[in-house]
């Protein structure tokens with residue numbers, strides 16, 4: 168029994184170390200990565216090929232003014248928090264079928280965390 172609880176604490180220690188090893192999200196790296204988004208998304212409030220992403224964090228999906236969203240995005244009723252943005256950016260069509268964002272997705276988890284940190288900071 169004693170041995171088992173020791174093994175348990177060891178596992179916990181290893182898991183904690185693994186978590187700590189994940190680098191914190193970087194606003195600066197996110198800003199650089201945002202270069203992949205700027206052809207469609209502004210950060211100055213103006214609509215382009217896509218809606219402005221200024222203030223998108225914490226906002227409801229399909230709610231930026233001056234942009235014609237797809238019915239899918241308009242009706243989704245998502246609030247763009249960390250979890251929703253992460254799922255959407257990983258695989259836009261899987262997360263929200265029939266949305267019209269022509270972007271395949273970001274496979275790298277750290278890249279997604281960085282971009283989300285940037286979106287949050289640019290609020």
Ligand code: HEC
Nearest residue numbers: 203204207216217218228229230236237240266267268270
């Ligand atoms: C080729 C153009 C294009 C690129 C590149 C692109 N997007 Fe989009 N994005 C769109 C369009 C168009 C929509 C609206 C989708 C709809 O109405 O279904 C959208 C919607 C969004 C939304 C939802 C906005 C809202 O107001 O609900 C987010 C968040 C988003 N994009 C983030 C990103 C990020 C972050 C990147 C870069 C990693 C990116 N997009 C790259 C065109 C693009």
